[in-house]
Amino acid sequence: MNTPGNTLVVERASLSYGDRPIVTDLSLALPEGQVTVIVGANACGKSTLLRALARLLRPAGGQVLLDGRDVHTIPTRQLARRLGLMPQAPIAPEGIVVADLVARGRHPHQGLFGRWSAADDAAVAAALEATGVSDLADRAVDELSGGQRQRVWIAMALAQETSVLLLDEPTTYLDLAHQIEVLDLLARLNAERGTTIAMVLHDLNLAARYADHLVALRAGRMVAAGTPAEVVTEETVEAVFGLPCMVVADPVTGTPLVVPR
Amino acid sequence: MSTVPVTLVGERRRRATRRRSVLGLLAALVAIAFAASLMIGHTLYGPVDVVRVILGQDVPGASFTVGDLRVPRASLGLLAGLAFGIGGVTFQTMLRNPLAAPDVIGISSGASAAGVFGIVVLGLSGLAVSLVAVAAALGVALLIYVLAWRDGVLGSRLVLIGIGIAAMLDSVVSWVLVRASQWDLQTAMRWLTGSLNAASWELVVPLLAVVLLVVPVLLAQSRPLELLQLGDDAAAALGVRVERTRLVVIVAAVLLIACATAAAGPIAFVAFLSGPVAARIVGPGASLLVPAGLVGALVVLVADQIGQWALGTRYPVGVVTGALGAPFLVYLLARTHRFGGSL
Numbered sequence: 001m002n003t004p005g006n007t008l009v010v011e012r013a014s015l016s017y018g019d020r021p022i023v024t025d026l027s028l029a030l031p032e033g034q035v036t037v038i039v040g041a042n043a044c045g046k047s048t049l050l051r052a053l054a055r056l057l058r059p060a061g062g063q064v065l066l067d068g069r070d071v072h073t074i075p076t077r078q079l080a081r082r083l084g085l086m087p088q089a090p091i092a093p094e095g096i097v098v099a100d101l102v103a104r105g106r107h108p109h110q111g112l113f114g115r116w117s118a119a120d121d122a123a124v125a126a127a128l129e130a131t132g133v134s135d136l137a138d139r140a141v142d143e144l145s146g147g148q149r150q151r152v153w154i155a156m157a158l159a160q161e162t163s164v165l166l167l168d169e170p171t172t173y174l175d176l177a178h179q180i181e182v183l184d185l186l187a188r189l190n191a192e193r194g195t196t197i198a199m200v201l202h203d204l205n206l207a208a209r210y211a212d213h214l215v216a217l218r219a220g221r222m223v224a225a226g227t228p229a230e231v232v233t234e235e236t237v238e239a240v241f242g243l244p245c246m247v248v249a250d251p252v253t254g255t256p257l258v259v260p261r
Numbered sequence: 262m263s264t265v266p267v268t269l270v271g272e273r274r275r276r277a278t279r280r281r282s283v284l285g286l287l288a289a290l291v292a293i294a295f296a297a298s299l300m301i302g303h304t305l306y307g308p309v310d311v312v313r314v315i316l317g318q319d320v321p322g323a324s325f326t327v328g329d330l331r332v333p334r335a336s337l338g339l340l341a342g343l344a345f346g347i348g349g350v351t352f353q354t355m356l357r358n359p360l361a362a363p364d365v366i367g368i369s370s371g372a373s374a375a376g377v378f379g380i381v382v383l384g385l386s387g388l389a390v391s392l393v394a395v396a397a398a399l400g401v402a403l404l405i406y407v408l409a410w411r412d413g414v415l416g417s418r419l420v421l422i423g424i425g426i427a428a429m430l431d432s433v434v435s436w437v438l439v440r441a442s443q444w445d446l447q448t449a450m451r452w453l454t455g456s457l458n459a460a461s462w463e464l465v466v467p468l469l470a471v472v473l474l475v476v477p478v479l480l481a482q483s484r485p486l487e488l489l490q491l492g493d494d495a496a497a498a499l500g501v502r503v504e505r506t507r508l509v510v511i512v513a514a515v516l517l518i519a520c521a522t523a524a525a526g527p528i529a530f531v532a533f534l535s536g537p538v539a540a541r542i543v544g545p546g547a548s549l550l551v552p553a554g555l556v557g558a559l560v561v562l563v564a565d566q567i568g569q570w571a572l573g574t575r576y577p578v579g580v581v582t583g584a585l586g587a588p589f590l591v592y593l594l595a596r597t598h599r600f601g602g603s604l
Binding site: 051054055056076077079080081083084085086087089090091092093094095096097099100101103104105107108116121124125128134137138140157160 | 488491494499501
């Protein structure tokens with residue numbers, strides 16, 4: 001399964017919280033340099049799957065491989081230099097300014113008593129620049145709008161300079177304009193830096209619009225995987241979400257657009 | 262990669278410089294308070310006399326008053342304040358809640374209750390009492406942690422459980438004191454009100470050893486601790502070993518608190534107020550361990566001088582810090598709109 005071109009691979013993983021099984025016998029691969037979006041109804045196990053990809057959860061069965069190596073055998077810091085994660089609800093310490101928060105993304109690159117280096121400065125500056133928050137560098141994070149704050153968290157993950165970036169619902173709590181803004185930003189990062197991106201999204205139409213590779217889950221099992229055109233069909237949407245619908249072409253992008261009946 | 266804007270680096274340097282000067286100022290204030298504690302008393306001694314005593318020369322009068330009374334007393338105040346400040350802010354940072362200080366959530370009460378129980382009921386004395394107290398403080402910390410655990414630990418839930426545990430432990434103390442003999446009561450009181458009156462080298466040296474051993478361990482964890490503030494998942498994704506960090510940090514902080522309590526009693530509110538005060542002084546975004554330790558030391562040294570000389574009668578230091586700390590607790594409670602606000 002670990003063909004070249006797949007960075008992060010899940011092999012027959014079963015995931016559970018305590019005795020409660022969430023995901024059973026699931027295999028999937030993230031194509032390198034592409035945007036993978038995981039979709040599914042509430043509580044289908046998509047966030048759990050993302051946590052397993054990020055090594056926050058140890059599979060009860062099966063394994064998660066990064067470049068062919070079980071992620072649980074990779075030293076924590078070394079993994080953090082390859083794999084970044086933006087969790088669903090990160091917490092900004094009260095009063096912290098944007099530049100200081102983004103600078104925390106440099107932790108895996110510094111030694112135990114590592115001093116701040118010019119490379120660290122450059123990475124932070126590039127991350128602020130790429131996410132368009134350079135002007136906010138000295139502002140307190142808790143004064144920012146939801147969309148700005150989300151871009152700051154993405155900037156922190158970028159400062160980590162990982163080749164793989166995982167995001168758990170990066171558009172929650174944002175209005176539509178800011179959702180598009182964040183997703184455009186991620187698409188640009190993928191195009192410019194070649195970062196492999198995997199994210200969980202709620203909105204199927206946005207997922208179809210931004211994904212190169214779409215994975216649909218239902219009740220902890222994979223129902224379909226492939227390009228949005230392959231996955232987003234009337235049959236699959238009904239199977240995954242239980243929603244009778246029509247699928248038409250998005251008049252702007254040509255990607256599939258789900259219209260509930 | 263784009264070039265680094267000059268302002269970004271400049272601002273970072275400016276903040277770092279400001280932080281360093283504030284730290285330097287705090288350290289200088291602690292040094293002044295320490296020196297003043299050696300000079301001020303019924304008899305005032307000048308700096309020359311004090312230095313001569315410390316160098317081991319025989320100065321009539323001063324050798325006893327300064328050498329045997331004031332130096333141990335000031336050292337105990339310095340070390341206990343440092344230990345309470347660092348131990349307290351460690352808990353507050355880790356649990357992202359200023360109310361999660363060890364003296365609010367029952368860890369200091371655990372040490373006190375065990376100390377009093379050991380003296381009155383078990384008839385222990387000396388080092389044995391301290392060991393029982395340290396063990397009890399660790400046990401209470403573990404108990405609170407386990408009770409508060411539900412798919413991770415939430416600061417606010419832990420605080421509420423801790424306050425409940427503290428109330429139970431306080432009732433244990435009352436029960437023990439009712440049974441205590443007059444003689445035991447005297448010794449037991451040291452475990453209940455913070456006081457530097459009993460200061461001697463036998464109390465100072467063990468505390469110094471613990472501080473020298475434990476504080477470097479905590480300082481080495483200060484960056485992982487800062488990252489834990491972002492939430493467990495975010496910290497783990499940045500390469501922090503979350504559970505291991507938390508275990509090391511809890512044990513180290515509890516050791517500091519319990520040993521300082523063993524030597525000077527639970528000097529009221531020092532563990533609780535040092536962190537928030539330090540946060541207001543040094544500003545956000547940097548580790549608070551060292552500044553909170555300095556604030557703790559400063560508060561204890563100054564409050565002890567106030568308690569001894571400024572109020573007519575001599576009061577133990579805990580009475581003064583209690584009088585300062587209680588209004589601050591009310592202020593923080595009123596200010597923290599959402600339960601679980603950070604420092």
